[in-house]
Amino acid sequence: MLKILEQIGRYTLLMGKVFSRPEKMSIYRRRIVREMEALGLDSIGLTAIISVFIGAVITLQMSINLESPFIPQYLIGYATRETMILEFSSTVVALILAGKVGSSIASEIGTMRITEQIDALEIMGVNSASYLILPKIVATVFFFPFLAILSILIGIAGGYAISVLTGIMIPDDYIEGLLYDFRPYSIVYTLIKMAFFAFIITSISAFFGYYAKGNSLEVGTASTRAVVASSIVIMIFNLILTQILLI
Amino acid sequence: MITAEHISKSFEGHTVLDDISAEFETGKTNLIIGKSGSGKTVLLKSLVGLHPVDSGTIRYDDTDFTALGFRERKAIRRDIGMIFQGGALLDSSTVAENVQLPLDLFTEQSEEEKRARVEFCLQRVRLRNAGGLYPAELSGGMIKRVAIARAIVLNPKYLFCDEPNSGLDPQTSIVIDNLIHEITHEYGITTIINTHDMNSVMEIGEKIVYIHEGRKWWEGTKDDILQADNPELNAFVFASAMAKRARANVFSGR
Ligand SMILES: Nc1ncnc2c1ncn2[C@@H]1O[C@H](COP(=O)(O)OP(=O)(O)OP(=O)(O)O)[C@@H](O)[C@H]1O
Numbered sequence A: 001m002l003k004i005l006e007q008i009g010r011y012t013l014l015m016g017k018v019f020s021r022p023e024k025m026s027i028y029r030r031r032i033v034r035e036m037e038a039l040g041l042d043s044i045g046l047t048a049i050i051s052v053f054i055g056a057v058i059t060l061q062m063s064i065n066l067e068s069p070f071i072p073q074y075l076i077g078y079a080t081r082e083t084m085i086l087e088f089s090s091t092v093v094a095l096i097l098a099g100k101v102g103s104s105i106a107s108e109i110g111t112m113r114i115t116e117q118i119d120a121l122e123i124m125g126v127n128s129a130s131y132l133i134l135p136k137i138v139a140t141v142f143f144f145p146f147l148a149i150l151s152i153l154i155g156i157a158g159g160y161a162i163s164v165l166t167g168i169m170i171p172d173d174y175i176e177g178l179l180y181d182f183r184p185y186s187i188v189y190t191l192i193k194m195a196f197f198a199f200i201i202t203s204i205s206a207f208f209g210y211y212a213k214g215n216s217l218e219v220g221t222a223s224t225r226a227v228v229a230s231s232i233v234i235m236i237f238n239l240i241l242t243q244i245l246l247i
Numbered sequence B: 001m002i003t004a005e006h007i008s009k010s011f012e013g014h015t016v017l018d019d020i021s022a023e024f025e026t027g028k029t030n031l032i033i034g035k036s037g038s039g040k041t042v043l044l045k046s047l048v049g050l051h052p053v054d055s056g057t058i059r060y061d062d063t064d065f066t067a068l069g070f071r072e073r074k075a076i077r078r079d080i081g082m083i084f085q086g087g088a089l090l091d092s093s094t095v096a097e098n099v100q101l102p103l104d105l106f107t108e109q110s111e112e113e114k115r116a117r118v119e120f121c122l123q124r125v126r127l128r129n130a131g132g133l134y135p136a137e138l139s140g141g142m143i144k145r146v147a148i149a150r151a152i153v154l155n156p157k158y159l160f161c162d163e164p165n166s167g168l169d170p171q172t173s174i175v176i177d178n179l180i181h182e183i184t185h186e187y188g189i190t191t192i193i194n195t196h197d198m199n200s201v202m203e204i205g206e207k208i209v210y211i212h213e214g215r216k217w218w219e220g221t222k223d224d225i226l227q228a229d230n231p232e233l234n235a236f237v238f239a240s241a242m243a244k245r246a247r248a249n250v251f252s253g254r
């Protein structure tokens, strides 16, 4: 328990260093663009593949389990949409990204630590924490919400595709369900959540990398810890944010 | 000139540097030698402020470096170049970007000026047409050269090298040593080099500090190191068969 508190303290100090005034804006701008490519664009494929299958499976499950004359078919489209928007495209996608992006951030920064690249930056008078971590945070906080939108759209399309392909339900009913009782606020809720999750994944993973020491084995350990810790924190914040934003 | 006065450093109760005092002279290649684990890297990193010392004073010419805060140190950092044991080039940047980074950070030069300076420094370390390569595509010797180019791009007054020729063959080692030696004299830099390579010592050891178990054991020049009567130093100096033979010659010639 004491250890966790100590970690939280060190994490907070590191974030203080990350957000202390950056030195030269022009350098950061270039790095942010690069990180958007590396952490955001490169995650589109994974997000899309997972979303299309989940959308299809949700639709399939719903139609199998809700096969009853008393339940109107359009509710299946409605349920797919709500599941995608409210939980899947933010929380589950965030967990998946914690695995992909989180481990890559932790091992990248961890490797820089043990090969003295961070020392080299410090020698040049660079605030290495800010230089390395801030662009990643900015890039993911802006880009991940876009991935959530993408995931919603593709998931819903997956549901539509499965209903056309299998004929398990009438596609028009599915569409009707999609439009039923649509509240734009739930999208806002998802975007806010995703921005939070992006911050959690990036900052926690960077933290574990930044304080890695020893050899490449320990960089591996740091990257595993990063994924575990950010996943847990995501789940905790999912609960807190849902409480604050929806109720 | 860089002066260390009574500096000590320990990690979690384990003393690594014990009351070290030394002067490193301007325009010369000053060597810190010692066995693996003797504390050379920690000493070098303490001198540049990467490890805060527990006690003692470090002076850069007339400035008390240990008394400065992070912001004030930045002015001195501009005058410091450092070559790390493994090169420490940024993996995600090309050779040219690595060398250019200090210029980006510290100067307001135009892109062309910067590019010209990078080109000049890469030529100075005899690397041409390598600007577009990534560190993963370089040999060990090339990495060291790029690290030297990056370290000298801002015309430093102080140059620190942590085992600049570790992992290189003897011939390439001498090329790198001579390059650092040349640059030191050309620009009148205060250069401090960590090494456990006796070849380097005999080649460029204008001022030598011998560290043993965190303490300064001996200091002098390459000309008196063979005659020194310090048993630990002798064991270090004459460890290799070749050096033993050289020693036999020295003593028979006397
Ligand atoms: N960050 C650190 N934390 C704790 N102990 C350290 C740290 N850095 C170095 N040490 C310890 O300090 C001692 C000296 O290490 P140092 O790296 O200075 O040796 P060295 O002389 O440079 O050796 P080599 O020639 O192998 O590079 C070692 O016992 C090492 O375990």
Ligand SMILES: [Mg+2]
Pocket: B040, B041, B042, B085, B162, B163
């Ligand atoms: Mg060392």
